[in-house]
Amino acid sequence: MKITQTHAIAFFSVIFMLMASISLFAVQKFQNSTTTLLASRTAEVIATTVNQARVSYSADIAQISSHPDITVETLYHDKPLSIPNPATFAIELGQAVSNRAAGLIIHTYSKYPFKSRTLTGGPQDQFQHDALAHLTTSSPVFERTEKLRGKPVLRHAEAIFMEQSCVDCHNHHPNSPKTDWQVGDIRGAIDVTVPLEGGNDDLAAIVRYSYIIFMAFSVISLLGMFITLKRTHQHSRELDKKVKIRTTILNEMAYTDSLTLIANRRSYEEFSDNIINQKCPNSLPLAIIIYDLDHFKQINDQYGHDIGDECLIAAVKAVSAILPKDNNFHARIGGEEFAIILKHVSNDELEQIIQRVLESVRKVKIPKQADIKITCSIGATLATELNEPTIKNIVKTADDALYEAKSLGRDQWINKPYAVSKKL
Known part of the structure; x- marks a missing residue:
């Protein structure tokens, strides 16, 4: 059938709308992926910083704790010359850095919290339970996106490994719930929650401009494609028709007796x-x-x-x-x-x-x-x-x-x- 101007315009419009929809979907996926990647990198930096601060603090505690007048305590606030132990230091550091109103939450928790921290020191939700189940020495990071108060967030958990100083302390502490720790064991994790909305206006603007530029090039490309398709469409249809006819004939020849025309x-x-x-x-x-x-x-x-x-x-x-x-x-x-x-x-x-x-x-x-x-x-x-x-x-x-x-x-x-x- 001859392609009329109306058919050509309709065909062009359908192709353009399809490409626009696919492009918009791809751009949104790109923006979401980029936002998630940035959130993951941010969470990784925060978790690494908090964990490194804890490790450094733990190393310094080994020297300070030998002072006869200074004690290292979990509940140190009301005790003169008392300083927090490394776990308490990491927990309070995370609380200080957190901004719950903005959706940034840092929580350090353990598989085996001390009795004084049973309610707050263990896993608090399903994500933290899942993280402890999945974290290993070969896979020390666990991530997934969730909803927090109806808004999307990235949950990032990193394993906390027992160091020599941690092993010495925990295995000999009278209130320790576990006394057979070894270097390299996973004691717990740092859970960093990063919001996936807000603070990405510049990224959204870049993505939006990229989409506009892409669509402009798409229109130009589709115009050229339309002219080419208009010339080749009829030829393609005729070729397809011939292929189908020959395919049908070959199938019949392969499975039909040529003399009696019943199955062979x-x-x-x-x-x-x-x-x-x-x-x-x-x-x-x-x-x-x-x-x-x-x-x-x-x-x-x-x-x-x-x-x-x-x-x-x-x-x-x-x-x-x-x-x-x-x-x-x-x-x-x-x-x-x-x-x-x-x-x-x-x-x-x-x-x-x-x-x-x-x-x-x-x-x-x-x-x-x-x-x-x-x-x-x-x-x-x-x-x-x-x-x-x-x-x-x-x-x-x-x-x-x-x-x-x-x-x-x-x-x-x-x-x-x-x-x-x-x-x-």
Whole structure:
């Protein structure tokens, strides 16, 4: 169909709106990713700073605590010449740096808090529990985004490892809940909460300007693309049409017998294997009919292959006409040998269909050679169970029945019961 100006404008508009939507989504994702990355870096710097301050303080405490007049306490505020222990120092440092109104919260907590800090020194929420469960020496950082008072925040947790000075103190402190610490054990974590909203106006402005510039270039590019597509669209449609036609033809050639126009042996084998491989219980009972035109070589030798082909075509048409609709598979599996697969049939229905196949072949007439009498021999079987790895045994039963029909003089049928093989 010829592309009109209206069609071209509509096509252009749809493409532009699609690109605008995708671009806006990508820009927003970029802004969110950048904001999260900046928040992660900020949290990492804060956590590292607090932790390093704690480590340095702990190292200094080792010297100060030896002074006879100075004591290191958890609850040091009301005691003269008493200074906080490293854990208390880190907790109070985090509290001092935190700005809860702005959403910046720093909390140091432990797996094993001292009794005096049981309520506040242990994990306070699910994130802190999850962080302790995931933090290891090889993965000392745990992050995820959450909602705090309805606003998005980044939660960043870093493991606190036991140093030698920490081990000496905790393993000998009378109030320590754990006294078998070793250097490198994870004692707890620093949880840094950083808001993901606010303070990013400059970043938002840069992203917005980038989006405008991108859209301007997109419009220019789409105009050029529109002109090109307008010229090539018709050619592409014609090419696609030819490809589809040729693909359809090739598929038909691959799975259709070129003479009789029913399924060929390849199609028959794939259809049969699918029944077994998919273990289709809705295919049962399953009947297989194999029929073979009698003395067909004599017809070819006496009347020629052209007449022989006419006989094959006429016989197939006659048989196809009497088969149940939408419940059969009819294929040519040899020179003058054919197979029929029927689903959901009883043994009585199978034998009625076999009789009709036999009679329909007998009635075939070849206009150019009215003296030709065509008959067929038929072997069939009915399976009510499928426990074989292939359909080969079912087909063999039908083949054996066909052989018996031929040995009894041809132009007749044998329906041989199918015996399910028993597994040991």
